[in-house]
Amino acid sequence: MIRVATLDPLEPSDVAFLTKALYRAFGVGTENAGDRAMLHHAESKDGRVDAVQLLADVEPVRTFADDKILYVTAAPLSLAPGPLGAPPCWGFALYGGERGVVSTSRFPARGVSEASVEAWRRRLGRESIHAIGHLWDLHHCYDAKCAMHPSWSPNLAANPEMDLCSFCREKSERKVRLAKT
């Protein structure tokens, strides 16, 4: 089961779209777990929230075996710098773990037109599938059309697809099949 919890207010229609997209991608039941309080102590001086710390300290959601939780926030996220600097953060998930978080701060403006709202939702769906994919042991994919392609890649389309490539889909299906309890 995938449970979606919101750390900042989100339109009910957006949540409905997201749960549908996640169900379609992984074939696992998805439900809205309600709102949770945002952690303000994880916020740094530049206003960004450390994604790793956020996942460690965020208010938990009641889960059962093999459940995955996705937190959605509007706050900008940051990652600790690595040997070549800090990669841009669209979201973060514990590889093979239980929790993931997605930030909408880097998405294109939601706007009011139907097309812009649709594009925003599709991006939300794509990033959420990416985060849940990591929770199901998926690595980044070199295929720019796959949802597991890095979100900052220059090869990514402006309005990317929210589907998994055949390799990632098969791998996630295998993991889900093995993990079903």
Place this chain on the structure above:
Amino acid sequence: MRGPPPRHPDDQREQLPPVEGGIADAAEITVGDRVVYPNQGVCIVAGIEEKDISGQKLVLVRMQREEDGASVLVPRNKVSTIGLRRVATTSQIEGVFHYLAAVFDDPELDWKIRHRDNADRLIAGGVLGVAEVVKGLHSLSRIRPLPTKEREQYDNARHLLVSEVAVSLGVPPGLAEDYVDYALMPPAGTKFDLKPPPTPVMLPSRPRKRRPVAAEEGDGLDDLGLGDLGIDLGGDLEGALAASGGEGGAAAEGGEGTEGGEGAAAGAEGGEGAPAAVEAKATPAPARKPAGKKPAKAKARAARPAARPATRKPSKPARKPAPKHAKARKPGKGKKR
């Protein structure tokens, strides 16, 4: 940047320096150490046990894979040969990142060589070898999609690299993967201050196929009993042996070889290589047994090429009209019946 050299250029040099951090002796590891088992990932040494297996007392090192807790038991005396090594240091990991971020435009295009080299790199190349596999296959994927087997190999290599980077830097694997991909696929406009990447991993040359000696060849053919089946080996084998004798003589003479090489007879006559050729000629005595039949067979062979065009060519036009008549008659007969 050019791709890593596929093999060690010097074929004679099979023994290459060990990988950095490689464990050469079981005495170097203690319980609780973190080691990297090639193709398996980071393991913790859980203990050293003594087991009685089919009457033999073996001292085994028990290791547990960090990822899923799977146990691996390795005989203590085999530890040095399986490619076990310590987890990469921070400086090694930095070198790996500088290697990953460098521009790479020379992927190996021959799939057979590429797959074999990549498999060897994953086993014997250390963390840099794993990074080379990831980088090589990633740059190839920009040219064309990877076939299934290589896609799996790419995924496995990426998994090994991410887990080792995560352990070495002390960060979650998800973050380690972001670091790796930030180096591999930097966002538009990002420029890194790169240091020269570490020296690529040298792979040992593959052992060459052993060529059988001419005398052994002769014995082998005798054992097959081809002469008894009526297959003539005499003429061809003799010719081949004479040629090899000439070459052997030329090689033994060294500087004079070029002169001797021009005439096979001259090469066979002189030099130390000649006796070997003579022995080889003398040994296939059983092959000469059917030599009595040789003249007749040789005659038949000589006659065949002349006879074939004479007999076959006229037969074709003669045979062709026959089926036409037959075909023309058959339906007619059938109808009448």
